[in-house]
Amino acid sequence: MVVSASAQTSSERPFYALHAGAYDLLITDPVDPWADAVHDRLTGAGRAPASILDAGCGTGRHAAGLIAKGHRVDLVDASAELLSLAARRCPSARTIRADLCEMTLPPAYDAVTCRGVLNDMITDRDRAAAVRSLAGCLRPGGLLFLDVREERASRERADGTLQRRQADLGDGAKLTFTTRTTWEQGTLRVEERYDVTRPGAPDQRAGYDFTMRPWTEPELRAVLRDSGLHHAEVSGGVGRRTADRLFVVAS
Incomplete structure (x- = not known):
């Protein structure tokens, strides 16, 4: 597919x-x-x-x-x-x-x-x-x-500032979502990081970089x-x- x-x-x-x-x-x-x-x-x-x-x-x-x-x-x-x-x-x-x-x-x-x-x-x-x-x-x-x-407005916003948001997943688990967006040759380059913490469990981390136009x-x-x-x-x-x-x- x-x-x-x-x-x-x-x-x-x-x-x-x-x-x-x-x-x-x-x-x-x-x-x-x-x-x-x-x-x-x-x-x-x-x-x-x-x-x-x-x-x-x-x-x-x-x-x-x-x-x-x-x-x-x-x-x-x-x-x-x-x-x-x-x-x-x-x-x-x-x-x-x-x-x-x-x-x-x-x-x-x-x-x-x-x-x-x-x-x-x-x-x-x-x-x-x-x-x-x-x-x-x-x-x-x-x-x-x-x-x-x-x-134009997307280019102005893509200043490389680190943005962070957090979500409560329940049972004490939390997801911290961090993103940074920069402008490169007519495209938005996006870096994302995901950090999950759970009581009594190892931290779970993932990352993903991609491009938007x-x-x-x-x-x-x-x-x-x-x-x-x-x-x-x-x-x-x-x-x-x-x-x-x-x-x-x-x-």
Whole structure:
């Protein structure tokens, strides 16, 4: 199943595999702003309740928010561990493990949502393939909702500052998540370290380094056009605590 470099990262990165169960303890951006924005656009387009594909669903937090608003959601992710968590959170949803760059689902959805995942596509080929596969899942007139990193603001944030967060895993266990991000030739170089301490047990440590590539608005619009989506609205990120994201609605 794993083909692209981004799908390989989804399978290997401890955040998505070994420590997937702590994901929601460390990533706490609110769900409601995103779910509200998607729901309002679908309602305005006369497509509510909608059939939605959540591509790169993670633990299913945002899918659950859309299901609560009456929509039907299918879940896709390249990480088996995250997909399992999402399935438990959204028991009514169909789950599909797939590489977004190679996904070949029928055009059966009123909307496709994809948050953050497209930043993991490093090459032009993978970026074009992923957006093309997402667009190919839409019914005529369907809407594609994206959340991506914006290049300039991402570059400004990538100052090498060490960031540290801690999660309580229960029974006295704690996970300390440390990350450092730097800018290198148009990409974000990310160094992650995971340290788990448990009473009476040896410390557990893991590390993972990977690369992300933010988007410029002209590039984003060009890739969308090449995928048959000629109308795109691009604005600031929705439901994000930092100002380095873009919210995109394309049709």
